[in-house]
Amino acid sequence: MLEVELCGIKLRNPTMLASGILGTSGAALKRVALSGGAGAIVTKSIGLTPREGHRNPTVVEINGGLISAIGLANPGYEEFGDEIRVAKEGGVPVIGSVYGFNFGEYAAVAETLQKYGVDAIELNISYPNVGKAGAFFGYSEELSHEVVKEVKKRVSLPVFAKLTAGAGDIVAIAKACEDAGADAITAIGALRAMKIDLITGKPILGNEVGGLSGPCIKPIALRCVYEIAREVDIPVIGCGGITTGEDAVEFFLAGARAVQIGTGVLYRGITIFKKVSQEIKEYLEENGYSSVDEIVGLALR
Amino acid sequence: MHEMQVVKIKKIIKETKRIKTFILDLDVSAIPGQFVMVWLPGVDEKPMSVSYTKGDLGITVLRLGDFTRRLFELSPGDMLGIRGPMGRGFKVYGDKLLLVGGGVGVAPLAPLAEEALAEGKEVTAIIGAITKSELLFVDRIEKAGGRVLISTDDGSAGKKGFTTDVLRELLEEETFDQCFTCGPEIMMAKVLDITREKKIPTQASLHRYFKCGIGICGQCVLDGIGLRVCKEGPTFRDKELRKSPEFGRYWRNAAGQKIYFGGKK
Numbered sequence A: 001m002l003e004v005e006l007c008g009i010k011l012r013n014p015t016m017l018a019s020g021i022l023g024t025s026g027a028a029l030k031r032v033a034l035s036g037g038a039g040a041i042v043t044k045s046i047g048l049t050p051r052e053g054h055r056n057p058t059v060v061e062i063n064g065g066l067i068s069a070i071g072l073a074n075p076g077y078e079e080f081g082d083e084i085r086v087a088k089e090g091g092v093p094v095i096g097s098v099y100g101f102n103f104g105e106y107a108a109v110a111e112t113l114q115k116y117g118v119d120a121i122e123l124n125i126s127y128p129n130v131g132k133a134g135a136f137f138g139y140s141e142e143l144s145h146e147v148v149k150e151v152k153k154r155v156s157l158p159v160f161a162k163l164t165a166g167a168g169d170i171v172a173i174a175k176a177c178e179d180a181g182a183d184a185i186t187a188i189g190a191l192r193a194m195k196i197d198l199i200t201g202k203p204i205l206g207n208e209v210g211g212l213s214g215p216c217i218k219p220i221a222l223r224c225v226y227e228i229a230r231e232v233d234i235p236v237i238g239c240g241g242i243t244t245g246e247d248a249v250e251f252f253l254a255g256a257r258a259v260q261i262g263t264g265v266l267y268r269g270i271t272i273f274k275k276v277s278q279e280i281k282e283y284l285e286e287n288g289y290s291s292v293d294e295i296v297g298l299a300l301r
Numbered sequence B: 001m002h003e004m005q006v007v008k009i010k011k012i013i014k015e016t017k018r019i020k021t022f023i024l025d026l027d028v029s030a031i032p033g034q035f036v037m038v039w040l041p042g043v044d045e046k047p048m049s050v051s052y053t054k055g056d057l058g059i060t061v062l063r064l065g066d067f068t069r070r071l072f073e074l075s076p077g078d079m080l081g082i083r084g085p086m087g088r089g090f091k092v093y094g095d096k097l098l099l100v101g102g103g104v105g106v107a108p109l110a111p112l113a114e115e116a117l118a119e120g121k122e123v124t125a126i127i128g129a130i131t132k133s134e135l136l137f138v139d140r141i142e143k144a145g146g147r148v149l150i151s152t153d154d155g156s157a158g159k160k161g162f163t164t165d166v167l168r169e170l171l172e173e174e175t176f177d178q179c180f181t182c183g184p185e186i187m188m189a190k191v192l193d194i195t196r197e198k199k200i201p202t203q204a205s206l207h208r209y210f211k212c213g214i215g216i217c218g219q220c221v222l223d224g225i226g227l228r229v230c231k232e233g234p235t236f237r238d239k240e241l242r243k244s245p246e247f248g249r250y251w252r253n254a255a256g257q258k259i260y261f262g263g264k265k
């Protein structure tokens, strides 16, 4: 009842781990698959060279969510093969997230992750906290189109484009990615935000500003998915603030084929994927549906 | 939710030439072995074990690099940001306890000793340091009624050598219900080897590079077992650690690259 298919990839349930949550470590990804119950796992965004990321504090908890600025820390693509090998022992599809500072980097890293055996590539053109990487591309139709096109030339795997609501017109970006050959759209990444301490008068995050995630961004993410799903033909993966089965169902109704969960791990632990899946199943049963597919996009009709 | 609380430093105690205790204006009840994230505004934020777990929170810091050097420049009245206490503390079983602490690793063991002694348990602590003047919390544990055995690398106090040398000798004579250890990882790995032979269940408090401190970034995850040092740890059972090929061999830097202890692969 919970199985879904995404670009030819079969998922045992529609919950995926979002990029950047526990995703630098193969051992953690495997645990999210085995004990957590995720239907698929997305790795941390990987780049060409090792990056230490931003100085601590890298996260600050606020009412309704989290502001984080890890700064794309990662060991670089050369060292990441081992982690993917371990992650695959989890027995669920592994999606390799890629970021870059230029088209060539995106393509080179994506090609290598394909060699390591990932099941799909997710292009991070959504991350807002590192100068000219990530969202730098996702803010522009032209650059988004170009990134997807260059990566599609080099890999045969399905390619997802992960978008940011920080873009002026996220629907236009989604269409540009679809035109360039993207196989799916993930929406959305964290939103630029900050927190200032009243006593010291200083921003708390080492990077001063960070990305807002968690329940407080859900209504924005839902609106994005709804608007994108109305305009594109490729599958949309919903992400942003999902912590319960009811949240996930809302995204399905808005047109998402699957959902990603990140910050929810903080509130409900690593087994959140099992819990949300169970809650989705209960909703489907109570309302007389026999599959997730039956409710995808109902709100759009 | 672990909101950042910015609090005043009430008191600073110079423990040794390179170790200071900071008592904060923050009332807590922590379990020994838990940690807090300590924010020095404008500088950085790092994990520190709670060394005073009841009443005013205390941390005990070894001066090492830039962050701790900046901490050492602070005076009472200055402010620090605190998230926590967080993580899993030590869990005490049995009545006859053995503690093995190296260097600043004694920080989480001292409150454990005090609490156990107050409950009428028997505590023996092996405390090691490079030299006599760097020994931490010997008086504190003795005052609470514990027995302390000492080792120093240079032989200026107690046995010349390592805590593990003292441990080996002690376990020829005596046995214990539980062992608790904190210190350099190579030392803890040896402690685990020795207590395994003697069938003494052991808990160790691990140190890994922390970023989020709340179990979501994945920076501190141990290979083999996938457990997060900041969430399922920092204290672990011996049987958990034996399943990790990483324990005693390597850690990961801020980029997530493996760094081998002692520089060898």
Ligand SMILES: Cc1cc2nc3c(=O)[nH]c(=O)nc-3n(C[C@H](O)[C@H](O)[C@H](O)COP(=O)(O)OP(=O)(O)OC[C@H]3O[C@@H](n4cnc5c(N)ncnc54)[C@H](O)[C@@H]3O)c2cc1C
Residues within 6 Å of the ligand: A056, B035, B045, B046, B047, B048, B049, B050, B059, B060, B061, B062, B063, B064, B065, B066, B067, B068, B069, B104, B107, B108, B206, B207, B208, B209, B210, B211, B234
């Ligand atoms: C759970 C836990 C409890 C700790 N408790 C204490 C304590 O009670 N007293 C104490 O003095 N120290 C403690 N530490 C270590 C402390 O967090 C710092 O690593 C140490 O003080 C280094 O300080 P520095 O930045 O001045 O030195 P640096 O020269 O910058 O770093 C020295 C080494 O410290 C480690 N380190 C640096 N940054 C971090 C970080 N963000 N997270 C973890 N490790 C890091 C690295 O191994 C580095 O090589 C604890 C660490 C952990 C994980």
Ligand SMILES: Cc1cc2nc3c(=O)[nH]c(=O)nc-3n(C[C@H](O)[C@H](O)[C@H](O)COP(=O)(O)O)c2cc1C
Residues within 6 Å of the ligand: A018, A019, A020, A021, A044, A045, A066, A068, A070, A072, A097, A124, A126, A127, A162, A188, A189, A190, A212, A213, A214, A215, A217, A239, A240, A241, A242, A260, A261, A262, A263, A264, B216, B217
């Ligand atoms: C600590 C942290 C790190 C993240 N790192 C990445 C990353 O490397 N790449 C990426 O595409 N998104 C990253 N994200 C964004 C998430 O994947 C997700 O899009 C966002 O958090 C919204 O979903 P959520 O509310 O379920 O967390 C990160 C989010 C957090 C909280």
Ligand code: FES
Residues within 6 Å of the ligand: B209, B210, B211, B212, B213, B214, B215, B216, B217, B218, B219, B220, B221, B228, B229, B230, B231
């Ligand atoms: S420091 Fe982020 S998961 Fe432990």
